[in-house]
Amino acid sequence: MIFPEPMLKETALRFAITEAYRKNEKIVVENLLTNINLDYSEKIRINETAAKLVKEVRQQRLGNSGLDSFLYQYNLSSEEGIALMCLAEALLRVPDKETVNKLISDKISPANWQAHLGKSNSIFVNAATWGLMLTGKIYDIKPSNSGHLNKVFKGLVKRGGEPVIRKAIAHAMKILGKQFVMGRHIQEAINRAKEFEKRGYLYSYDMLGEAAKTAEDAEKYFQAYQKAIEALALVANSDQVVKNPGISVKLSALFPRYEFSQQHRAIPAVSDKLLRLALHAKAAKISLTVDAEEANRLDLSLDILENIFANPALNGWEGFGLALQSYQKRAWFVIDWLVSLAQKYNRRWMVRLIKGAYWD
Numbered sequence: 001m002i003f004p005e006p007m008l009k010e011t012a013l014r015f016a017i018t019e020a021y022r023k024n025e026k027i028v029v030e031n032l033l034t035n036i037n038l039d040y041s042e043k044i045r046i047n048e049t050a051a052k053l054v055k056e057v058r059q060q061r062l063g064n065s066g067l068d069s070f071l072y073q074y075n076l077s078s079e080e081g082i083a084l085m086c087l088a089e090a091l092l093r094v095p096d097k098e099t100v101n102k103l104i105s106d107k108i109s110p111a112n113w114q115a116h117l118g119k120s121n122s123i124f125v126n127a128a129t130w131g132l133m134l135t136g137k138i139y140d141i142k143p144s145n146s147g148h149l150n151k152v153f154k155g156l157v158k159r160g161g162e163p164v165i166r167k168a169i170a171h172a173m174k175i176l177g178k179q180f181v182m183g184r185h186i187q188e189a190i191n192r193a194k195e196f197e198k199r200g201y202l203y204s205y206d207m208l209g210e211a212a213k214t215a216e217d218a219e220k221y222f223q224a225y226q227k228a229i230e231a232l233a234l235v236a237n238s239d240q241v242v243k244n245p246g247i248s249v250k251l252s253a254l255f256p257r258y259e260f261s262q263q264h265r266a267i268p269a270v271s272d273k274l275l276r277l278a279l280h281a282k283a284a285k286i287s288l289t290v291d292a293e294e295a296n297r298l299d300l301s302l303d304i305l306e307n308i309f310a311n312p313a314l315n316g317w318e319g320f321g322l323a324l325q326s327y328q329k330r331a332w333f334v335i336d337w338l339v340s341l342a343q344k345y346n347r348r349w350m351v352r353l354i355k356g357a358y359w360d
Helices: 012-019 025-035 040-061 067-073 079-091 097-108 123-139 148-177 186-197 215-233 260-284 295-309 331-345
Strands: 246-249 287-290 320-325 350-354
Touching: 012 295, 012 331, 186 215, 215 246, 215 260, 246 260, 260 287, 260 295, 287 295, 287 350, 295 320, 295 331, 320 331
Parallel strands: 246 287, 287 320, 320 350
Antiparallel strands: none
C-alpha cells in the first residue's frame, strides 16, 4: 500500500487538538460548561436514565454472586483495588511459581486490608478481606518483628507453607480476573460470550499484551489479529456490522517503534497493516476499533486513522472506529475532527467513549 508522506497534518482542527494538549484545566472546564446547554429537567432525566441502566445491568450480570459488592468495596480509586486488579491480570499469565510468589508479596503486603474488614454487608467480601489481611500479614513478616500475632502467623506459615498460600491467592485472583478476561484465546472467549449475547450484549475482542518490542513481536500480534477476525467471521450472523461482535486493535502492537521520533517509519508501516486488518474485518462483516494509546501518541494515531478512513476500498463499510479518551482535554476537539472527516468522506465512524483503562 502507498500512503502520503508521514507528516502531522496542521489543519485548523488538528491545530486545535494540539493546542488543547497542555491547556489550563480551569479554562478547559469553563469552556465545556459554557457549551453544555441542558436545562434542569434534561439533567434530571439523564441521571434517572443512567441509574436505571446501571441497576438493570447489575441485576442481569451479577445476580447474587457477590462480585458487585467486592468491587464496590475494593474500587479502582483505592490502593487495595489497584493491587487486586494488577494481581488478577498478571496471575493469568505468569508461568512460574517464583514470580507468582514475588507478585503476591509485592501487591498484597503493602495495602491496608484491615481498613476494609466488616465494612461490607456481603459475607463473601468480608471473608475475602480476612483472607487478604491474613496473607498480607504473612508476606509482610520480617525477622525483626515481634509480638503475639506474628508468632501466630509464623506458625500458620510453618504448618501450611507458602505454596498453600500462593495457591489459594492465585486461585482467588483467577476467579476475579475471569470477570474481566473472557478467555485465554479467541475461541474460548467467543464460547464464553454466547450466554451473554443471548441477553443482547455485544463484545469487541481485545488481546492482553504489551506493545511490540521487536519486528517478530509485531508480526506475531498481526497474525493473531488476523486469526481472531477469521474466528469472529464465523459468528457474525447479521448483515449489519453494528449487530455483530468486533475486534479491538492496538497500533503499538503492529510496529516495534510506535513513537513520535519514528513517525517517518511508524505511520506508513502501521497504516499498511491496519488497512489489511480493516479490509479483512469488512469482509467478515465485523467492526474494527483502534484502541487508545498513551496520550503522547495521539497525533500519530490520528494520522493513521485518517489514512485508513479515507481509503475508498472501505466504501460501504461503517465498522471502522476508535476508542476516544473522553477524559482528555483534547477529546472535544478530536470529536470535531472526526465529524469533519465523516462529512468529507460521507462515511460514519464507530466511536467508543472511554474514561480510562479498565484495570489499573
